Amino acid sequence: MDIRGEVPQxxxxxxxxxxxxxxxxxYSDGNEAELVARLRRSDSYIPALSLVAEEAEQIIGYIMFTKANVGEAIVLALAPLAVLPEYQQQGVGRALVKSGHEIALMLGYTHSVVLGSNQYYPQFGYVPAHTLGIEAPFVVPKENFMAMALRESKPLQGTMTYDAAFGIE
Ligand SMILES: CC(C)(COP(=O)(O)OP(=O)(O)OC[C@H]1O[C@@H](n2cnc3c(N)ncnc32)[C@H](O)[C@@H]1OP(=O)(O)O)[C@@H](O)C(=O)NCCC(=O)NCCS
Incomplete structure (x- = not known):
């Protein structure tokens, strides 16, 4: 399996x-594919952090990290992560998350934030975001709004601001 940045094709x-x-x-609002299309057109888009997992020339998984803010700081928002059903539970999602983190580190990002399953993301080091000073801009169970420090950095303090493409009021 290869992991690489997406291209329009x-x-x-x-x-x-x-x-x-x-x-x-x-959990799905049925709009994840449209969200990705909107994010690609936004200032928050990072092509190098929009990754496909490919096997035998077939795309079997996808992950996107886009730019968001916590106060003045720029952080990453991980959304969405998707693996073709027939390839799930085989490490594809894990490989995409880990590759994304490595690239994010190289690009100088300090934090990644995700709204998702607290059964899945803690294996990578995600913890409830409030413990890293990051508050959610919506009402959500604290355990599902998670963040990870990719490296040591100045403490954050503030509410996460997502790109307008997310449609969060
Ligand atoms: C969630 C998803 C991305 C995980 O990808 P995946 O390739 O199936 O997961 P992996 O094989 O990399 O899983 C790594 C580990 O996490 C576990 N895991 C996988 N999915 C899990 C889940 N939904 N909840 C808890 N643990 C999970 C696996 O059992 C595995 O553990 P192991 O190494 O002890 O066996 C994938 O199932 C998916 O696309 N689901 C539908 C879309 C979705 O819900 N996306 C997440 C939105 S936040």
């Missing part, structure tokens, strides 16, 4: 991966 296959992964997901 991948967009249709990525949309299909997202659609089929979230069709059976526990």
């Amino acid at each position: 991948d967009y249709a296959a990525i949309q299909e991966v997202i659609r089929s992964a979230f069709a059976t997901a526990e």
Whole structure:
């Protein structure tokens, strides 16, 4: 399996991966593929952190990290992460998250923030975001709004501001 940055020729296959992964997901608003399209058009888009997992020339997984703010600081928002159902539970999601973190570190980012399963993300080092000084801009169980310090850095303190593409009021 290869992991690489997305290119426009991948967009249709990525949309299909997202659609089929979230069709059976526990939490989905059904708009994840459109969110990705909006994020690509936004200032928060980072092509080098929009990654596909590819096997035998088929795209089987996708992860996107985009720029967000906590006060004056720039952090990453991890969303979405999707693996084709027939390839789930085989380490594809883990490989995408870990590759993303390595690239994020090289690019100088200090924190990644995710709204998701507290059964899944802690294996990578994600902890409840408030323990790192990051508050959610919406009402959400504290254990599902998580963040990870990619390296030592100045403490953060503030509410996360997502790109307008997320449609968070
Ligand atoms: C969630 C998802 C991305 C995980 O990807 P994956 O490739 O299936 O997961 P991995 O094989 O890398 O899992 C790594 C570990 O996490 C565990 N795990 C996988 N999915 C999990 C879940 N939903 N909850 C808890 N643990 C999970 C695996 O059992 C594995 O543990 P192990 O190494 O002890 O066996 C994938 O199942 C998916 O696309 N789901 C639908 C979309 C979705 O919900 N995305 C997340 C939005 S926040």
